[in-house]
Amino acid sequence: MQKRLVVLSGAGISAESGIKTFRDADGLWEGHDVMDVASPQGWIRNKELVLKFYNDRRRQLLSCQPNQAHQLLVELEKDYNVSIITQNVDDLHERAGSKDVLHLHGELLKVRSEEDETLVYPWTGDLLASDQNDKGHKLRPHIVWFGEMVPELERAIPIVEQADIILIIGTSLQVYPAASLINYANENAKVYYIDPNPAMTNSFRHHITVIAEKASTGVHAFINLL
Incomplete structure (x- = not known):
């Protein structure tokens, strides 16, 4: 056995x-404060910044x-x-x-419903603020952010x-x-x-x-x- x-x-x-490693010694992730791009508060504050951040990471990953x-x-x-x-x-x-x-x-090449975290979808392109699933739910990166379970x-x-x-x-x-x-x-x-x-x-x-x-x-x- x-x-x-x-x-x-x-x-x-x-x-x-x-x-790049998740967080450099200075507490920044790719030049961003992690709480701006990896927290529910950051998502509420500036969705466009968060979406761009993960879209950039996704493109980088696909080249590695x-x-x-x-x-x-x-x-x-x-x-x-x-x-x-x-x-x-x-x-x-x-x-x-x-x-x-x-x-x-979580996984960079997946997104999930903002309303139902069990609805997870493969995603290799950019995620836009206007993107929705077939139930009309807005989508977010499938990433466990600081402060989340x-x-x-x-x-x-x-x-x-x-x-x-x-x-x-x-x-x-x-x-x-x-x-x-x-x-x-x-x-x-x-x-x-x-x-x-x-x-x-x-x-x-x-x-x-x-x-x-x-x-x-x-x-x-x-x-x-x-």
Whole structure:
């Protein structure tokens, strides 16, 4: 029976594909205050700014390709039962070929109804303020903004609980509630952490094997340790 490998991925794995990390050290995202472009208040205040921001991000994403780290995770499916829980809103895991991907913070290539969040639609072009679904609902980016619930968290918890091996890659595990997921790991699970500038790990109850590398070389090193 294959062991269960759960990958918790963040912006660091997409950075090598040319996608900017969610928030730079100065608190800005692509030059914008994150609360202007990633909060319900920002959406109410200036929809045109928010729409332009995500339209620009969407176009950028469509010009990027999965990198070696994404591809190596696909290779691991030959020997392990791999589930990926990602904080990323890009589709690079899926484009690389990963079969089981859960997006905690939404997806850039989807939009949803403003009135019914369960009505979600694929979207690769620009989203305009005038766009509606067939029920006449206005549409918004399918992104979990600051201050909003993370509905997929409840699905993610049992996946982590059942893991034999956990690989944390490209995330500082400082953003909650996603950061709390590691606390649900079985005490017998082996935990590995790939990051060129790893955060302190002594706050976690698990022993964590740290691989201080960027994503692609780090996944190579992880595979060699297995």
